[in-house]
Every structure is written in C-alpha cells, then in structure tokens.
Amino acid sequence: MLNVLKHPLITHKLTQMRKKETGTKDFRQNLDEIAGLMAYEITRDLPVNAVTITTPVRECETSELAKDIILVPILRAGLGMVNGICNLIPTVKVAHVGLYRDEETLKPHVYFEKYPKGIEDAIVMIVDPMLATGGSAVAAIDMVKQQGAKNIRLVCLVGVPEGVAAVENAHPDVDIYLAALDEKLNEKGYIVPGLGDAGDRIFGTK
Numbered sequence: 001m002l003n004v005l006k007h008p009l010i011t012h013k014l015t016q017m018r019k020k021e022t023g024t025k026d027f028r029q030n031l032d033e034i035a036g037l038m039a040y041e042i043t044r045d046l047p048v049n050a051v052t053i054t055t056p057v058r059e060c061e062t063s064e065l066a067k068d069i070i071l072v073p074i075l076r077a078g079l080g081m082v083n084g085i086c087n088l089i090p091t092v093k094v095a096h097v098g099l100y101r102d103e104e105t106l107k108p109h110v111y112f113e114k115y116p117k118g119i120e121d122a123i124v125m126i127v128d129p130m131l132a133t134g135g136s137a138v139a140a141i142d143m144v145k146q147q148g149a150k151n152i153r154l155v156c157l158v159g160v161p162e163g164v165a166a167v168e169n170a171h172p173d174v175d176i177y178l179a180a181l182d183e184k185l186n187e188k189g190y191i192v193p194g195l196g197d198a199g200d201r202i203f204g205t206k
C-alpha cells in the first residue's frame with residue numbers, strides 16, 4: 001500500500017532540497033531531518049510487548065518494542081537517511097545493499113550486500129531518497145527477501161507513479177512510504193520535478 005506522508009515540516013524541508021541552489025551541506029541536513037520525521041510516522045504501528053517494570057515510585061504496566069528493526073540503505077543515496085533514523089531509533093541494525101542504475105538501460109546492478117543476523121524476524125526498513133523506475137527498490141526487496149526478510153517497508157522521499165506501480169506489482173506485500181508523489185519520469189529516467197541526482201547532491205560528486 002502507498003502512503004504519502006503529508007506534513008508541513010516534511011514538505012518544507014523537501015522544498016529546500018528540491019531547490020537547485022541548495023548546496024551539499026543543507027541538502028544533507030534536510031535529508032537527515034526528513035528521514036527522522038518519516039521514521040516517526042512510519043513506526044506508529046510497530047508491535048510492542050507488554051512489560052511490568054518498577055519505577056522509583058512503584059510498579060507499572062507499560063510496553064517495549066517487540067521486534068528488532070533493520071535499516072537497509074540502498075547505496076549510495078540511501079546512506080543519507082541512516083543518521084536521522086538512528087538518532088530516533090538508536091538500537092537499529094544496519095544492512096547495506098549496493099546498487100547503481102545503468103545510465104543507458106536504467107537497470108540496477110548489484111555491487112555489495114551485507115546483512116546483520118536476525119533479518120527473518122525483524123522489521124526491515126529499506127531507505128532510498130528516490131523511487132524512479134522502481135528497478136533499484138524491486139531489486140533491493142528481492143535481495144532482502146532472499147535473506148528471509150518477511151516484514152518489509154520501503155521508505156523513499158520522492159517517487160513517481162511508474163516506480164510505485166513497479167514495486168506494487170513485484171512486491172504487493174511491501175508498504176511504500178513517500179514524502180511526495182511527483183508527476184513522471186523524463187526521457188533520462190529522472191523524476192520530474194524531483195530534486196536531481198540524489199547521490200551526487202549528497203556526496204558532492206557533480
């Protein structure tokens with residue numbers, strides 16, 4: 001299911017990222033902050049266990065998170081969302097999936113993967129700022145499913161209907177969270193209006 005997280009703070013920060021004059025420092029900082037805000041919204045329904053604890057005053061019934069959370073940034077650009085989420089959920093474990101999109105074919109190529117233990121029972125959050133053709137997201141979901149992941153959420157900043165449809169067709173069990181659903185892809189596979197090349201803007205490589 002697609003969820004577009006409409007929140008004035010998220011949209012304001014995304015607007016700063018979209019501006020072509022925004023430099024690397026502000027681009028990174030806004031991405032970091034949006035990732036944290038999105039994580040807060042997305043984790044509302046996390047499963048919890050009832051526990052009894054003792055405060056300095058008396059015993060009380062409360063709850064704790066029931067499952068591990070594994071964050072899966074798609075390299076490179078997904079790395080820009082890790083800090084913001086780790087600040088909010090310091091116990092997350094982080095997997096890495098390295099994928100790049102061939103500029104001609106737009107097909108994803110895998111160059112790295114590394115996973116923590118326990119992915120089968122964890123809540124898995126795949127993060128990447130951009131959901132364009134959906135090829136990278138579908139490949140990353142295939143990869144974590146191959147490792148046994150069952151409870152998977154895909155968290156992107158900007159998506160387009162083509163990318164959403166690709167993920168929904170290949171993986172109807174995965175919930176998709178976006179900060180904005182943009183209009184379309186251009187002839188080079190870039191999101192319109194989008195924010196340009198996320199990886200290059202985060203790492204200052206262009």
Ligand code: PRP
Pocket residue numbers: 074075076077078099100101102106108128129130131132133134135136137163189198199200
């Ligand atoms: C970008 C982006 C996504 C992918 C989206 O990565 O971060 O991973 O493109 O496009 P898709 O939906 O059509 O697959 P890119 O391949 O440019 O690599 P980078 O993050 O290393 O720059």
Ligand code: URA
Pocket residue numbers: 077130132189190191192194195196197198199
């Ligand atoms: N990847 C990006 O970084 N930006 C786009 O617009 C599409 C894919």
